[in-house]
Amino acid sequence: MAVRIILALLGLFLAGYAISDDPFYGGAPGFGGTQAFIALLGAALLVVAAIGSPARRTNTLLLSGTFLLMLALTEWVTDKVLGPVLRPPYDYDEKLLFKLRPGAKCVAPQLPENGGGAVPYEINSEGFRGPELDPKHEKPRILVYGDSFIHATYTPEDETFVRQLGRQLEPKLGPVEVVNAGVSSYGPDQEGLRMETELAKYKPQLVVVAVFAGNDYGDLMRNKLYRVDEGDTLEPSPHQVDASIRDMLVLNSKNSAVMRGLKNIRTLVMAKAAGVKPEVKTDAAAKKKQIDSWVEMAKLEYDEHVIKKDPIVRNTHIDYYSVDLSVDPASDAGRYKAKLMKLVLGHLVDLTKAANVPLVFLFIPHPMDVAEHYDYAEIDRARFPSYDPKNLIQPLLEFSSERSVPSVDLFEVYRAHGDPLSLYLKGGDDHWNSVGQRIAAEAVAAKIIELGPLAKP
Numbered sequence: 031m032a033v034r035i036i037l038a039l040l041g042l043f044l045a046g047y048a049i050s051d052d053p054f055y056g057g058a059p060g061f062g063g064t065q066a067f068i069a070l071l072g073a074a075l076l077v078v079a080a081i082g083s084p085a086r087r088t089n090t091l092l093l094s095g096t097f098l099l100m101l102a103l104t105e106w107v108t109d110k111v112l113g114p115v116l117r118p119p120y121d122y123d124e125k126l127l128f129k130l131r132p133g134a135k136c137v138a139p140q141l142p143e144n145g146g147g148a149v150p151y152e153i154n155s156e157g158f159r160g161p162e163l164d165p166k167h168e169k170p171r172i173l174v175y176g177d178s179f180i181h182a183t184y185t186p187e188d189e190t191f192v193r194q195l196g197r198q199l200e201p202k203l204g205p206v207e208v209v210n211a212g213v214s215s216y217g218p219d220q221e222g223l224r225m226e227t228e229l230a231k232y233k234p235q236l237v238v239v240a241v242f243a244g245n246d247y248g249d250l251m252r253n254k255l256y257r258v259d260e261g262d263t264l265e266p267s268p269h270q271v272d273a274s275i276r277d278m279l280v281l282n283s284k285n286s287a288v289m290r291g292l293k294n295i296r297t298l299v300m301a302k303a304a305g306v307k308p309e310v311k312t313d314a315a316a317k318k319k320q321i322d323s324w325v326e327m328a329k330l331e332y333d334e335h336v337i338k339k340d341p342i343v344r345n346t347h348i349d350y351y352s353v354d355l356s357v358d359p360a361s362d363a364g365r366y367k368a369k370l371m372k373l374v375l376g377h378l379v380d381l382t383k384a385a386n387v388p389l390v391f392l393f394i395p396h397p398m399d400v401a402e403h404y405d406y407a408e409i410d411r412a413r414f415p416s417y418d419p420k421n422l423i424q425p426l427l428e429f430s431s432e433r434s435v436p437s438v439d440l441f442e443v444y445r446a447h448g449d450p451l452s453l454y455l456k457g458g459d460d461h462w463n464s465v466g467q468r469i470a471a472e473a474v475a476a477k478i479i480e481l482g483p484l485a486k487p
Contacts (some may be wrong), residue, residue, distance in 0.1 A: 033084070033087045033088050033091055034079050034087055035079075036091060037075055037076075037078060037079040037087055037090060037091050037094075038075070038076060038079040038080075040072075040075055040091075040094060040095075041072045041073065041074070041075030041076035041078075041079060042072065042076065043072070044068050044069070044071050044072030044075065045068075045069055045072030045073060045076070046072075047068060047072075048061075048065045048066070048068040048069035048072060049061070049065070049069065051065070053280070053281050053284040053285060054284060054285065054286050055068065055286050055289060057281065057285065057289065058274075058277045058278075058281065059277060064289070071094075075090065075094060078090045101288075104288055105286060105287060105288050108287040108288050108291060109287040112287060112291060113135070113287050114135045114136045114137040114150065115136075115137045115139070115148075116287055116290040116291055116294065117134070117136070117282060117283060117285075117287070117290065118136075118282050119131050119134035119136050119153055119282075120279055120282055120347075121279060121280070121282060121283060122271070122276050122279035122280045125223055126220050126223055126224065127220065127253060127255075127271055127343060127346050128215075128279050128346055128347075129157060129213065130153045130157045130158075130159070130213055131153060131157070131282070131283055132153060132154065132155050132156065132157045133152075133153060133154075133155060134152070134153040134283075135150070135152050135153075136150070136151055136152070136153070136183070137149070137150050137151075138150075138151065138183040138184055140184060141455075141456070141457040141459060142457075143455075143456035143457035144184065144455045144456055144457060144459065144463070149183060149184060149185065149186055151183055151187060156232075158209055158210050158211055159181055159182075159187075159190075159192075159210040159212065160187060160192070160193075160209070160210045163207070163209060163232070164207055167207075167233065169204075169205045169206055169207045170203070170206045170207065170235040170236070170484045171206075171207045171208075171209060171232065171233065171234045171235055171236075172195070172196075172199075172206060172207070172208045172209065172234060172235065172236045172237070172238060172484075173209050173211050173228065173229075173232060173234040173236075173237050173238070174191070174192050174195070174208060174209065174210060174211055174212065174237075174238045174239075174240065175211045175212065175221040175224070175225070175237065175238070175239045175240065176211075176212040176216070176221070176239065176240030176241070176242070176392075177212060177213065177214060177215060177216045177217070177240070177242055177245075177246065177249070177349075178212070178214035178215065178242075178461060179191070179212065179240055179242050179394055179461060179462060180192065180210060180211070180212025180240050181210070181212035181213055181214045182210075182212065182461070182467070183214060184455065184459070184461060185463075185464055185467065186464075189464040189467065189468075190210065190467060191240075191462075191467040191470055191471050192208050192209070192210040192212075193208070194467055194468050194471035195208050195238075195471040195474055195475055196208040197471075198471050198472055198474075198475035199475050199478060199479070202475075202479050203478075203479070203484055206484070209232070209234070211224070211228070212240070214347070215249070215346060215347040215348075215349055216249070217246050217249025217250050217252075217253050217374075218239065218241060218246055218249075218250070218371070218374045218375060218378060219249070219250055219253055219255045219256055219374050220249075220253065220255070221239060221378065222374060222377050222378050222381060223255070225237070225378060225381045225382070226381060229381060229382065229385040229387060230385065234387055235387070235388075235483070235484050236387065236388050236389075236390070236478065236483050236484055237382050237387050237388070237389045237390070238389075238390050238391075238392060238474060239375075239378055239389065239390075239391050239392070240391075240392040240394060241375070241391060241392070241393050241394065241426055242394045242396075243352075243393060243394060243395050243396060243399070243422035243423050243426060243441075244351050244352065244394075244395070244396030244398075244399075244422065244460060245349040245350055245351060245352055245396075246352075246371070247352040247355055247367040247368070247370075247371050247422070248328070248331065248349060248350065248351075248352045248367075249349060250367070250370050250371060250374060251331040251332065251334075251335050251336075251367065251370075252331060252343070252344075252345045252346070252349075253269070253343065253346075254267050254269040254335055254340075254341060254342075254343050255267060255269060256370065256373070256374060257335065257336070257339075257370070258366065258369050258370050258373060262369065262373075263373065264370075264373035264374065264376070264377060267335075267339075267341070268341045269341050269342075269343050270341050270342055270343065271342075271343045271346070272342050272343060272344045275343070275344070275345075275346055279346075312405045312406055316406075317406070317407050317408045318410070320406065320407040321353060321407055321408075321409065321410070324350050324351050324353040324407075325353055325354070327350060328352065328353055328354040328363065329354070329363075332354065332362075332363040332366070336363075336366055351396055351398065351407070351460075352367065352422060354367070355367045355368060355421060355422060355425075356399070356409070356417060356421045356422050357409060357414035357416060357417045357421075358414070358416050358417075359416065359421050359424075359425075360416065368425040371425060371426070371429070372425060372428075372429045372432075375391070375426075375429050375433075376429070376433065379433050379435055388436075388481070388483030388484075389435055389436075390435075390436045390437065390438070390474065390477060390478060390481070390483075391426070391430055391435060391436070391437035391438070392437070392438050392440065392470065392474055393423055393426045393427065393430075393437060393438065393439050393440060393441070394440050394462070394470070395419075395422070395423055395440055395441040395444065396422065396460060397450065397451060397454040397460050398460075399419040399420070399421075399422060399423070399441070400419065400440075400441055400444045400445060400450040401450040401451045404451070405451075405456075405458075406458040419441075420441060423439065423441045427439060436477060436481055437477075438470075438473045438474050438477050440469075440470055440473065443469060443470070443473050444466070444469070447469065452465065453465055453466030453469060454466060
């Protein structure tokens with residue numbers, strides 16, 4: 031009788047779990063194949079409990095119990111060993127679209143061209159990459175905001191711009207606490223929303239905001255958090271994250287590690303079967319195709335956000351070169367992007383002034399602009415006669431001058447280095463490498479020391 035009851039309860043539990051739509055094994059909302067399998071398993075146990083012989087009930091209980099125990103053990107081991115690789119550190123956030131998950135432990139694989147292997151990194155309890163903040167706040171605190179250039183998942187902790195900036199400052203200023211507030215795929219709009227609460231919460235003595243000229247203009251279009259109103263002022267834009275993207279972000283920390291692993295294996299097998307190869311082509315035809323794809327995506331985003339005022343956010347993490355502003359700054363799209371960027375940066379300036387916190391901007395160029403020949407894309411100047419390598423940096427410098435905000439222009443710093451491409455990753459990855467981050471840290475540290483903002487009361 032005891033075996034029958036236990037078997038029936040186990041069957042009811044599995045059937046109930048299947049219809050509960052729990053995301054651990056159920057995945058995205060809705061009844062799918064995994065739920066159907068669990069429901070059938072539960073139903074089978076109920077049938078055996080109801081009409082099976084005592085021997086069959088006993089054997090079924092032992093078999094199902096062993097299976098569930100092994101599944102639990104496999105889940106635990108997979109999560110401990112592969113969880114940092116399988117679970118992205120992003121969670122859905124209604125205000126910010128997404129944010130880093132406090133306490134996440136991650137591993138970022140690297141391309142063979144960049145040394146291969148993998149870089150481990152952690153998100154602290156406050157949602158910043160790196161160590162926990164000093165609870166006593168005894169040292170001057172610098173918050174460094176930015177996108178993947180600051181988050182720098184491809185760089186070991188000690189070699190990131192943030193850590194190197196701290197080392198550059200300490201000989202002149204003494205111990206400082208430099209906090210990595212970077213989030214991959216963020217735009218200055220999301221950084222401003224964070225600053226609205228974080229400046230008061232963390233009380234920094236200085237804020238550094240890094241702007242990647244290569245794609246931060248496009249982030250403002252894709253995020254749809256703000257638009258330019260008829261009076262040329264910044265206004266919040268009604269927006270809604272696409273349901274599939276929202277579900278993906280919500281499930282990042284709630285899916286089974288085993289299920290995520292099986293899904294990744296399935297994707298790799300299908301890609302191999304379809305003949306998909308990961309290498310980046312660098313011939314002239316491939317470079318033209320890359321530019322053409324950016325042109326089409328830029329047109330689509332401008333049409334969605336500005337012309338149609340479409341509120342649905344369909345892209346939160348895939349960033350690309352802002353080709354429309356780069357090749358034709360006088361176009362409607364180019365002028366709109368430059369204006370929107372200046373208004374968003376102006377919001378950041380207003381926030382720091384209201385908090386009485388000094389602000390320094392760091393402007394980072396795309397490798398295609400700062401170098402003579404970039405392997406993975408190249409602007410055809412005959413086709414785009416309005417292109418200038420500084421078209422994406424220029425609006426940022428104009429804004430810095432207009433608002434009298436200190437800034438560091440890495441375009442000139444990197445050009446002076448002699449071989450700018452040696453400061454970036456390879457294999458089609460447009461991020462700076464450890465050397466590029468060191469040179470940037472030296473330049474920003476020199477600016478901070480020159481200004482002396484940390485010496486202010």
